[in-house]
Amino acid sequence: MKQTTVADVMTRNAVVARENAEFKDIVGIMRKAHVSALPVLDAEDRVIGVVSEGDLLVKEAAAAGERGATRRRRTAGADKATEVLAAGLMTQPAVTIGRDATVAEAAGLMSARRVKRLPVVDDWGHLTGIVSRADVLTVFGREDSDICAEVTGIMTRKFALDPRIVEVTVTSGIVTVTGQVDIPASVPYMLDDIRHVEAVVDVRDRLSYLRVGDLSP
Numbered sequence: 001m002k003q004t005t006v007a008d009v010m011t012r013n014a015v016v017a018r019e020n021a022e023f024k025d026i027v028g029i030m031r032k033a034h035v036s037a038l039p040v041l042d043a044e045d046r047v048i049g050v051v052s053e054g055d056l057l058v059k060e061a062a063a064a065g066e067r068g069a070t071r072r073r074r075t076a077g078a079d080k081a082t083e084v085l086a087a088g089l090m091t092q093p094a095v096t097i098g099r100d101a102t103v104a105e106a107a108g109l110m111s112a113r114r115v116k117r118l119p120v121v122d123d124w125g126h127l128t129g130i131v132s133r134a135d136v137l138t139v140f141g142r143e144d145s146d147i148c149a150e151v152t153g154i155m156t157r158k159f160a161l162d163p164r165i166v167e168v169t170v171t172s173g174i175v176t177v178t179g180q181v182d183i184p185a186s187v188p189y190m191l192d193d194i195r196h197v198e199a200v201v202d203v204r205d206r207l208s209y210l211r212v213g214d215l216s217p
Contacts, residue, residue, distance in 0.1 A: 002150060002198050004139050006106050007099040010120050010129035016041050017051055019087040026051055026086055039119040039127055040090045046125040049090030050115075056089065096121045099128055104198075107136045142199035144170040151175055151194050159190050166207070173201035184209045 015033040017026050017040050029038060030053065037052035083089050097106055097118045106118060110133060117132040148170040155161040155168065155177075166179035175194055181187060187207060194203050 001154075001193075001196070004103045004198060005099065006097055006101045006103065006118075006120055006131050007129075009103060009135040009138055010099070010131040011135065012129045014039065014119070014127060014130040016127065017086045019043075019048060019085065021086040023056065023084050023089065026089070027056065035117075037117060038086075039094060039130070040086045040092075041127060045127055047094045047096055047119045047121055047127050048087070049092035050094045050119065051086050051090040055091055094119055096125075097131065098122075103136050103139050106131055110136070140173060140199050140201070142173075144173065147173065147175065147197060147199055150197050151177075151200075154193050154197070155190060158193065159186055161190075173199055174204065175200055175202070176204040176206055178206040180208045182209075 015029060015035060015038060017029060017038040019040055019042050021029070021040075026038065030036065037050050039047050040049040040051055042048050095109065095113045095115055095118060097109060097120055099120050099122070110116070110118060117130055119127055120129040120131055122128055148168050151168050151170070152163055155166060156163055161179075161181065166177060166181060169176045169178075175197075177191070177194070187205070187209075191203055191205060194200060
């Protein structure tokens with residue numbers, strides 16, 4: 001089964017901030033690169049955190065709260081109000097992923113951790129790239145004909161179905177399976193395999209089942 005990896009879709013020349021980068025420099029890098037977050041690297045190019053627009057806004061909000069309210073009403077994140085370097089402003093540890101992880105795994109991690117991009121690291125924590133939500137979604141550009149060929153292969157090779165009897169059509173990533181099967185118990189497993197084919201948006205079951213009474217004596 002085809003599985004696109006993070007290495008296939010990631011951006012290799014990632015824009016980063018060093019741990020000693022100053023607040024205004026970080027803002028400048030973000031604006032120039034049109035990104036909302038930067039991985040923060042130490043002197044050995046290891047990812048030690050991520051600094052985002054949210055982190056910078058927390059600092060500003062905390063500073064404003066300190067000026068406009070009593071000290072006992074300091075806002076959440078006020079500990080960042082006095083920080084000026086990336087090492088103090090960043091969120092840590094960074095949520096990272098390996099280059100050999102699948103795009104599906106990257107999507108799941110982004111969703112679970114509510115992040116828009118992931119630093120891609122090697123076994124030693126060194127940065128090798130960045131994968132974003134947009135990168136992950138590129139797999140859905142796969143041609144319907146490619147999806148159809150893979151699904152047909154699963155049905156014929158793994159489930160021994162005749163493609164002349166069980167037909168597969170794919171439209172905009174939506175797979176429709178029609179025809180008759182004589183082993184209904186295998187269908188849920190087959191449909192699950194189809195759902196896991198890369199770039200499948202949905203699976204529609206239009207199968208009919210051969211009943212015992214329909215068998216010839």
